Amino acid sequence: MGGKKSDGKVLAQNKKASHDYFIEDTYEAGMVLTGTEIKSIRNGKANIGDAFATIRNGEIHIHNMHISPFEQGNRSNPTDPTRTRKLLMHKEQIHKLLGQSKQEGFSIVPLKIYIRNGYAKLLLGLGRGKKQYDKRETAAKRDAQRDIQRALREKQKIAR
Secondary structure, three states: OOOOOOOOOEEEEOOHHHHHEEEEEEEEEEEOOOHHHHHHHHOOOEEOOOOEEEEEOOEEEEEOOEEOOOOOOOOOOOOOOOOOEEEEOOHHHHHHHHHHHOOOOEEEEEEEEEEEOOEEEEEEEEEEEOOHHHHHHHHHHHHHHHHHHHHHHHHHHHHO
8 A cells, every 4th residue: 555556567569660670779758648548558459560759849749559449438538549649758858869860760669558657658769770681680590599499498308
């Protein structure tokens, strides 16, 4: 009772982000949501697969983040599930992110949505786009690592 309610449970994740981008840096941002949107997010009804972030007029916004309408919602339920939502960050962080994202090949990619201290948070990554050969190289490394782990497990089974 009266303790800190910090669980940090991941509710939505962008798995394609690590496949398509080299993530250079990460930032945590709050989200401006309606009451029924936060209920949908807590039920795991959010998708950030196609989402992207932009910075305009010193404010950061997320586009194409899909939050399904809450089933027991009322009239304050937003009609557009992919509406543009404002993100909450410190002004210095936004300026730093703006400067870094202006460089060639960099973009702001949402990585995951989670709850921290009762508030929905969005983890943003500063990503540098991968070329096709980079993707193949990453897949080859992952496969080689998997083969090594499999061989080690087999060796441990034989040793017992």
